Amino acid sequence: MLQSLIFRLFLRVNVLSEKIAFVTHPDYTKHYPACDHPECPDRVRVIGNLIENSPLAAYVDKIHPEPAPIEQVTLVHSPAYLEKLKTACKNGNSWFDYEDTYINAFSYEIALLSAGGCIGGARSVLEGSHERAFCAVRPPGHHAAEGLGMGFCLLNNIAITARVAQREWGLEKIMILDWDVHHGNGTQEIFEKDPSVFYVSIHEHPTFIFPGTGRRWERGSGPGSGYSMNIPLPPGAGDSEYIHSMESLVIPAIKEFAPDLILISAGFDAHNKDPLSDMTVTEEGFRKLTALTLKASRDYSSGKVVSILEGGYHLEALRASVRMHLEELVFFGKEEKCLSGEE
Numbered sequence: 001m002l003q004s005l006i007f008r009l010f011l012r013v014n015v016l017s018e019k020i021a022f023v024t025h026p027d028y029t030k031h032y033p034a035c036d037h038p039e040c041p042d043r044v045r046v047i048g049n050l051i052e053n054s055p056l057a058a059y060v061d062k063i064h065p066e067p068a069p070i071e072q073v074t075l076v077h078s079p080a081y082l083e084k085l086k087t088a089c090k091n092g093n094s095w096f097d098y099e100d101t102y103i104n105a106f107s108y109e110i111a112l113l114s115a116g117g118c119i120g121g122a123r124s125v126l127e128g129s130h131e132r133a134f135c136a137v138r139p140p141g142h143h144a145a146e147g148l149g150m151g152f153c154l155l156n157n158i159a160i161t162a163r164v165a166q167r168e169w170g171l172e173k174i175m176i177l178d179w180d181v182h183h184g185n186g187t188q189e190i191f192e193k194d195p196s197v198f199y200v201s202i203h204e205h206p207t208f209i210f211p212g213t214g215r216r217w218e219r220g221s222g223p224g225s226g227y228s229m230n231i232p233l234p235p236g237a238g239d240s241e242y243i244h245s246m247e248s249l250v251i252p253a254i255k256e257f258a259p260d261l262i263l264i265s266a267g268f269d270a271h272n273k274d275p276l277s278d279m280t281v282t283e284e285g286f287r288k289l290t291a292l293t294l295k296a297s298r299d300y301s302s303g304k305v306v307s308i309l310e311g312g313y314h315l316e317a318l319r320a321s322v323r324m325h326l327e328e329l330v331f332f333g334k335e336e337k338c339l340s341g342e343e
């Protein structure tokens with residue numbers, strides 16, 4: 001089985017030369033909790049090890065991130081919020097805003113480095129050196145609102161990236177696809193009145209899981225009305241329900257909106273082994289979600305995709321899911337040739 005997988009991977013490697021951008025940084029482990037917590041530094045360690053010990057290493061260009069400049073972070077978060085976070089870290093506080101969201105002395109700097117990593121991934125895609133990027137960053141971001149940290153999130157990495165992409169590179173329309181098992185309430189709130197950023201989320205139904213938002217009728221407001229799409233799924237939903245949601249709702253939305261760029265809030269906590277959810281998605285399911293997104297991007301958008309890590313708390317499942325996600329990001333479009341090569 002393993003030999004077959006390795007053989008298949010090498011076959012794919014032989015027919016491809018295109019690389020993707022891969023963002024991570026050893027300092028992402030410096031944001032750590034004082035006690036056991038699911039959002040732990042090992043999450044990025046297992047992803048880093050995956051790259052180091054795989055033929056995939058030859059097909060990624062590592063991007064070394066810089067901290068996000070304050071003037072870019074304040075496109076989303078208020079200066080008062082940043083000051084509050086900076087002071088809380090400096091004062092040695094252990095928790096910030098919500099009792100589930102820890103900080104340590106390094107968290108402010110590492111949150112800036114996490115946002116900066118995502119901007120770096122977007123830069124590598126929007127300045128033309130890569131078509132796709134994966135940003136293995138932490139702390140995650142999609143629960144953070146303009147002036148509030150929550151759900152393990154301090155700065156909203158994907159929202160900052162979208163705003164910077166619009167301001168620095170002149171993009172008009174961006175779609176954020178969020179398949180983390182939790183609704184990205186922060187991202188939705190930031191863009192709910194904005195028709196230039198279409199937020200789409202597939203998640204476990206808010207009756208059953210944090211943060212309790214993301215009902216189907218939440219569709220944006222004012223000029224942003226119709227530019228938020230929520231697809232809550234019942235506990236136990238798995239690959240087939242997620243793929244059906246993509247095919248019946250998300251892909252038609254991508255086709256109609258025709259975004260200049262697709263950003264993915266790539267959480268892997270809908271995996272059937274994840275301790276924080278009740279869903280049953282497999283790593284193969286995440287591969288299919290990735291492939292469907294890339295196909296829609298190729299058909300109805302620019303083909304450019306920046307994927308940003310959000311949740312995923314079972315380390316083995318996270319590693320396996322990210323591996324599938326990365327393989328698809330690297331090898332998408334070559335499947336037919338590879339499959340014929342396997343015969």
Ligand SMILES: [Zn+2]
Pocket residue numbers: 180181182267269310311312
């Ligand atoms: Zn999550």
